[in-house]
Amino acid sequence: MTTTVHNPDQYMYDFQHVLTHSKKKIGILLGAGAPVSIDVGTDGNWKPLIPDIKGLTKIVSDSLSGADITAFNALASSLGDNNIELILSRIRSLAEVIDEAEIHGLNSAGYISLSQKICQKIKEVVNQSLPKGENPYSHLISWINGINRDYAVEIFTTNYDLLLEEAMEKAKTPYFDGFSGAKAAFFDPSSISSNDMPPRWIRLWKLHGSINWSKNENGEIVRGDGLDEGNMVYPSHIKYDQTQSAPFSSLFERLKSFLLEPDSLLLTTGFSFADAHITAKLDECLSENKSAAIFAFQFKKLADEKNATTAALRRPNISVYCSDGAVINGVSAKWKIGDEPSRNWGRIRQEYWDNDKFNLGDFVKFAKFLANSGGGKSSSPLTSHEGEGDVK
Known part of the structure; x- marks a missing residue:
């Protein structure tokens, strides 16, 4: 009897090369699971920064x-x-x-x-602030700042919090979120569609709004200090209708445009694929653009990530990495450690493999892996599938 397996070492070896490739178009989709991974409890009692x-x-x-x-x-x-x-x-x-x-x-x-x-x-x-000291948001921004990229990194998020903004401002990292101005910044859709700002500026696209968005007397959405009632697209049956209006339509169009660009890679973390509107958009774009890819890093086991694995089984350019296995090239299989792909790989393996589990589905571990991947350039594309094999 033969059993198909995936070798996490080979995929992470290739993935690390992609992360340091200056010419790769990389986007990141941050879901609600990201702030949940940050423990702010005391006396050994777990407390997420923002709950599930x-x-x-x-x-x-x-x-x-x-x-x-x-x-x-x-x-x-x-x-x-x-x-x-x-x-x-x-x-x-x-x-x-x-x-x-x-x-x-x-x-x-x-x-x-x-x-x-x-x-x-x-x-x-x-409406929370980042904890003092090391945190995954700062690690994420540190990784982005560490590489001289030909293309800007684009961060898409469904979260309403201001944690990304705080991390970028602490690192004095310039970013653009679609708004221009200071006191009551106005939304500028033409800047989103042209996307012609310098690559060192991070693009931040808040697909469901933010706690510091509000409506002015003309009914227009502005970004302010967050003191007014937010205009977030709260989870409800009207979510789809609201995302068809400005500025949400422009932000979703930017997600589509990114995925339709040649050789684009979207990394997802803390995102369950349960949001039918976003998942449908991802599926549509990857069906149209075969050169685009999504790497989804999931916290749970394969059996518990039905929404993500279903999407990956339907689209071979979606790869889903779970704690006990993965769906890669449309093949679902358990993990099995193989030969080290390079000298001293054991140290790097510790960053994503612990207690026989793949742990990059944890946003804390994922962001640290990115930060530790460092700068530099590589010409090695993530096309190798040596990690798949048959074990008797």
Whole structure:
């Protein structure tokens, strides 16, 4: 009996060469799992810098009282899932249709108020600063700054927080996020489409908005100091509709344009592929542009990353790296360590392999691996598939 396996050493050897290639067009997609990986707890008690959906749901629930918590719990029970995304979707749906009628003790005005309270609490929770000392956001920016690139690195994120901005400003790294100005920066879609700023400027594209975005008196989205109510695309049933309007349409168009460029590589971290809108866009672009590729670094096992592995099995130019195995070139297989691809590789292996697990699905480990890959140039493309083999 033969069993197909993937050798992580060979893929990481090739990957390290790509990271230092000055002519490679590299983008990074940061999902909600990135800030979750940062532990800010004390006395050995794990506490994420920004919680996952389960943790966020509990925080929101604990902040409500009276008729609000009664309606919240009733909706959670009727949905059969205590998930803030689903509950907020239902709250907004009810607010649109019930008018003066009451459901679970609230009418339309009550659900509008409840939606606003939930959104404000979400904003409070995600409005965090980076911990002192080393952190993965600083490592990520350090890696970008360490290489003299022909093309700018583009960071796409679904997160509303300001952690990337903080990391870049601490490192005095210039970046462009689509806005121009200072007091109430205005959105400039023409700058996004032309993308003609110097390569040393990082591009930061916040696909679902930010806590420091708000609307001015003309209904236009501006970037300010974050004191006003944010205009984030909160997770709900209206997400797709909102992303068709400015500035979200321009940001999604930039994601599409990047993936349609020749020989582009998008690295994803902390992104589960559960966002159907973004996943569909990725699938569409990779179907059209066979020279583009996505490397998805997932925290869980293959069996627990259904959304990501399904996408990779459908598109061979999507590679998914999980803790126990990978989907590469449309082939799903477990990891198996092979011969060291270079001298002293054992030290490098420790950065991505621990306790028989591939650990770059952890954003903390992923960012440090990037930072440790260093500068320099290489002409070695990531085309080798020597890592696949048959083991009897």
